[in-house]
Amino acid sequence: MIAKNSGRLASMLGAVALLCCLASIGRAEQINIVIRVQPDSPRRVIIEGTRAPTVTWSFRDSYAGVLNLGSRIVHLQLFDSTGAEIQTRRIAPGQFEAAKAASKFRYEVTLDPPARASEAAFVSWLNGERGLLMLSDLVPISNSPVVKNVDYAFDPVKVNRDEDERASVRLSLPEGWTAYSSERQSQSGEFQVPDIGRAVFAVGRHLRISRTTISKTELNLVVDAEWAFADPEALELAEKVLKAHLDVFRARPSNNFTLILFPLSQTVTADRWTAETRGSTTTLLMGKLPSKTAALAQLSVPLTHELFHFWVPNGLALEGDYDWFYEGFTVYQAARTAVRLDLLTFPEFLNAIARAFDAYASNADRDRWSLIEASRRRWTTGGSVVYQKSMLVAFLYDLKLRSQSRGKRSLDDAYREVYRLYSEGKSSGTSDQRAIDANQAVVTVLEGSPNMRDFADSFIRRATPVDLPAELDPFGLRVERLGLRTRISVSETLTGRQRDLLRQLGYNDYVRSQKRR
Numbered sequence: 001m002i003a004k005n006s007g008r009l010a011s012m013l014g015a016v017a018l019l020c021c022l023a024s025i026g027r028a029e030q031i032n033i034v035i036r037v038q039p040d041s042p043r044r045v046i047i048e049g050t051r052a053p054t055v056t057w058s059f060r061d062s063y064a065g066v067l068n069l070g071s072r073i074v075h076l077q078l079f080d081s082t083g084a085e086i087q088t089r090r091i092a093p094g095q096f097e098a099a100k101a102a103s104k105f106r107y108e109v110t111l112d113p114p115a116r117a118s119e120a121a122f123v124s125w126l127n128g129e130r131g132l133l134m135l136s137d138l139v140p141i142s143n144s145p146v147v148k149n150v151d152y153a154f155d156p157v158k159v160n161r162d163e164d165e166r167a168s169v170r171l172s173l174p175e176g177w178t179a180y181s182s183e184r185q186s187q188s189g190e191f192q193v194p195d196i197g198r199a200v201f202a203v204g205r206h207l208r209i210s211r212t213t214i215s216k217t218e219l220n221l222v223v224d225a226e227w228a229f230a231d232p233e234a235l236e237l238a239e240k241v242l243k244a245h246l247d248v249f250r251a252r253p254s255n256n257f258t259l260i261l262f263p264l265s266q267t268v269t270a271d272r273w274t275a276e277t278r279g280s281t282t283t284l285l286m287g288k289l290p291s292k293t294a295a296l297a298q299l300s301v302p303l304t305h306e307l308f309h310f311w312v313p314n315g316l317a318l319e320g321d322y323d324w325f326y327e328g329f330t331v332y333q334a335a336r337t338a339v340r341l342d343l344l345t346f347p348e349f350l351n352a353i354a355r356a357f358d359a360y361a362s363n364a365d366r367d368r369w370s371l372i373e374a375s376r377r378r379w380t381t382g383g384s385v386v387y388q389k390s391m392l393v394a395f396l397y398d399l400k401l402r403s404q405s406r407g408k409r410s411l412d413d414a415y416r417e418v419y420r421l422y423s424e425g426k427s428s429g430t431s432d433q434r435a436i437d438a439n440q441a442v443v444t445v446l447e448g449s450p451n452m453r454d455f456a457d458s459f460i461r462r463a464t465p466v467d468l469p470a471e472l473d474p475f476g477l478r479v480e481r482l483g484l485r486t487r488i489s490v491s492e493t494l495t496g497r498q499r500d501l502l503r504q505l506g507y508n509d510y511v512r513s514q515k516r517r
Contacts (some may be wrong), residue, residue: 007332012077023492031196032168035133037203039174043126045109047138053101055080058141059094060143066119069137072110078102103142109138117266121276121283127265130204130224132283133179135167135196165196171203180222182258182281198279202260210235214243218256227288228295230425235260237296240280241303244337245311248412249419253315254259254280263288275302277309300343304334317424318438323378324460325442328390331356332398333411335391339506346506347493350477350488353395357468357479358488359386367465372439392466395460399475402501410504417445455497475501 026514034051057078061070070093078086078098113125124134142165169191171179181201183191193199204224210231211220213305219242221235245261246252258281264272277283284302288296313326335352338344344352360366363384369377371393374385398411422441441462447453458464468486469479476491476498490507491498499509 003157011333014489017034020432029051030166030168030365031139033139034170035425036172036174037126037131037174037177042128042131042174043111043113043135045138047109048104048106051140052103053103056097057088057096057098057102059139060137060141062093063137066114066123068093069123074108074110075104076107079104079106092276097361100440105140110116113265113491115266117264117268117272117285118274120264120266120285122214126203129206130202130262133171133201133203134278135193135199135201139167148267167191167193167196167199168198169193169201171201173203176205177203178205178207180207180220180260181256182220182256182279195279198281200258200278200281200283201285202262212239214239215246215252216255217242217246217252217430220256220258222258222260224261225288227261227263228290228292229299231338233292233296234299237299238303240341241307241337243302244341245308249311249416251419251423253310253423256280257310258282259307260284261286261301270365271298272487273298273302274324275306277306277314279314280310282306282309292377297343300338300341301334304337308334311419312315313438315419315424316422317436318422318437318441320438320440321372321378322438323374323375324390325392325438326377328371328387329411331387331391332394333415336398336411336505346502348509349506353392354479354486354488355387356391357466358484359384360392360466361486363388367463370463371460373463375439380481389466392468396459396466397452397455398505399472399501400455401449401452403497403502405449407500408495409449414445414449416504417448418442421445422467453458477502 001027026287029052031049033047037045038044050344056074059070059073060066063069073094074092076088076096076097078088079102080086080100080234081103083104086102088102091097102222109124111126111131113127114120114123121132122422126129155375170189171191173179179201181191181199183193183199185191191199191201202222202224206224208223208231210221210223211236213219219239221231221234221238223231223234227234260281260283262283262285264274264285264287268287271329272282272288273286275284284299284306286298286302289298308330309326312330313322335344335349339346339349365381366385366389369385371385371390376390378386394411396469401414402410418441422436443456446460447456459466471481472488476494478489478491479485480489490502494502494509499507503509
């Protein structure tokens with residue numbers, strides 16, 4: 001939905017999206033707010049509204065490595081139902097205590113853009129031209145006694161499944177500004193937000209909106225600034241990627257997807273980008289390359305990865321730390337998608353695998369933890385295992401499954417089965433439903449194919465080293481060490497079965513033979 005001002009509301013493979021998670025069960029709690037972007041100071045917003053009476057007022061202080069968010073909350077005023085102000089004291093950054101239960105509030109939030117470009121897609125910020133408003137770091141955290149497992153150091157790519165955190169939001173913007181959100185907007189101008197953790201609002205002076213439809217699914221593109229490519233070209237690329245993912249899952253988690261494309265305002269090299277997917281909204285900020293070809297190639301990298309998150313994990317009703325699957329495996333899946341769409345050549349695909357192996361091999365802790373344990377340590381010491389090693393394991397799993405099934409099954413089938421069994425629609429409907437452990441659910445699916453149980457036990461449940469040359473040799477791939485880098489190439493002599501397998505992954509032996517002449 002689009003809202004206007006004056007009260008008429010609206011490097012490289014393996015970089016990851018980031019997203020907030022709050023888990024809770026119980027009765028719904030509604031918060032009603034007005035967010036006023038100040039015309040004289042666009043880096044500041046005033047937020048006022050009402051919520052269920054409470055004494056303790058808490059705001060999120062960290063988000064996937066972005067710290068001190070609570071210190072942005074200033075001038076908090078609390079009131080009772082009659083409008084009388086209640087004495088309030090600050091007990092910690094973003095933590096306040098009222099003298100008695102308060103239901104009305106007013107406070108300010110300073111929203112300077114993050115100093116680090118990598119954080120710009122993860123939290124709310126504003127500058128003089130545009131900005132992002134993400135409710136999860138702007139509104140108070142629910143203090144309802146029914147809320148359980150509030151994760152303050154949450155894993156940011158998981159979806160907030162807290163149906164108790166609903167909001168009615170009205171935006172008041174400076175003259176000439178507009179806003180866009182995929183949230184439903186009422187005739188009176190309020191956005192009705194069923195899940196605060198998924199709500200993203202793009203605001204700015206020069207937003208451009210374009211859209212297309214894919215298999216009854218609407219894709220919306222929200223763009224600001226000028227790029228080397230035209231808006232229709234960016235939309236067409238996103239449409240191709242989304243269609244490829246739809247072909248994998250054969251189902252859609254939403255009827256409405258949104259891609260927000262903003263430039264990075266920080267001083268960085270033009271090839272940098274950062275992205276996050278919340279619910280069915282992907283926010284992508286990039287540097288601006290002057291070449292259209294290079295800029296579209298740069299755009300394709302985060303799109304193949306981020307748009308996959310609409311399904312995994314955002315469309316799944318799973319709980320727990322299974323980042324190895326929805327991040328590391330998805331890095332591999334994104335590369336495979338890029339090959340299918342001719343956005344990446346087969347040699348480039350092998351080079352990406354080789355770079356992941358080099359990064360894995362250079363990490364002293366590479367085989368210290370299983371993939372499951374490393375996921376619990378993702379934001380401290382397990383990141384390399386979650387991304388690089390998991391990407392390698394996904395590659396090996398896909399190769400083995402394709403080989404053993406003679407091309408009849410692949411990792412696509414595993415993703416499809418996970419979504420079929422555990423999509424949010426399959427698991428909703430009962431208030432007393434138990435949380436489904438993600439690691440157990442996903443590993444069970446991966447082991448479901450014949451002869452794959454030992455593989456999952458070795459490479460997922462245990463910290464088995466990856467001997468890449470030995471693992472790839474049976475599939476006709478040769479691993480060499482050239483100086484400080486690994487090179488993966490196709491063997492000179494292939495069996496018919498090896499050739500058929502590699503062709504499924506994008507190998508073109510005709511092109512290779514032509515180059516050798």
